Amino acid sequence: MWTIAVARIAFGPVMNIQAPPNLTPTVFGKLLNAGINDWGGISP
16 A cells, blocks of 8 residues: 555656556555556456
8 A cells, every 4th residue: 555655646646556456355445545546457
């Protein structure tokens, strides 16, 4: 979570921050709050 939050602060809203949900199925909300905007590995 810390790394995601720092990446969001450092890169701002223009950078996509990705975290694969299959590695962290119990913390979806925390990942969103930390600043991700891309669920890596999910195809449309």
